[in-house]
Every structure is written in C-alpha cells, then in structure tokens.
Amino acid sequence: MYKLGIIGDKDTVLAFKALGLSTYPVVEPGEAERALKKMVTENYAVVFITEQIAEEIKDTVDEYSQNILPSIILIPNNQGSTGIGLKKIKSSVEKAIGVDILFESEGEEIERR
Secondary structure, X not given: OXXXXXXXXXXXXXXXXXXXXXXXXXXXXXXXXXXXXXXXXXOEXXXXXXXXXXXXXXXXHHHHHOOOOOEEEEEOEOOEOXXXXXXXXXXXXXXXXXXXXXXXXXXXXXXXX
C-alpha cells in the first residue's frame, strides 16, 4: 500500500499528522535529504515538501521529480509561499499539454468562472 508523507519545519508538518500523513520534521537540509531518500525507498506515493526546505535540497528534489513515484508536491509553510511551488505546477502543466492555461503572463492568474 502506498503512503503519503510530508517533510518540513515542525510547525508546518504537525498539522498533517492529524490527517494521518507520515511527518518528517526537519531543521537542516541533510535531514530533509535523508527523509526524502527514505520515503522513496519505502513506496510513498505522494511526498509534500515545504517550499523553503525544497529550495535547500533542490538537486535531490529535481532528481526524484523525474521518477513516476513519489509525486513530489511543494507546498507553502506556515510563514507563507515563496512561489516556487506554483511555478513548478505551471511548468508541469505546460510540459503536459504544451500550453500555459493557468496564467496569461508570468505571475498573473486568469479568473475562471
């Protein structure tokens, strides 16, 4: 059975524990890299990583993002978003369908009715 997990600062990941996700609170980039590698070997289907931690371990995140599983989703932490998670989603959509359907121009969201 596949699992869901989250890597990030303690304050952010604790909320996800109540939802039943495996939580990996980290302080240093080395801890985050070890947690991500462990989750990859333990058949996690989805790994949420806070944007701030993902920036610190960018090479490792990029390496595992090439794999089908786990799906690595960047999320804001409790301090707010850096915007890299949204950029990654935009890039993935453009790669999948060849057109930018989410934004008219850089950073500007289209209103959908």
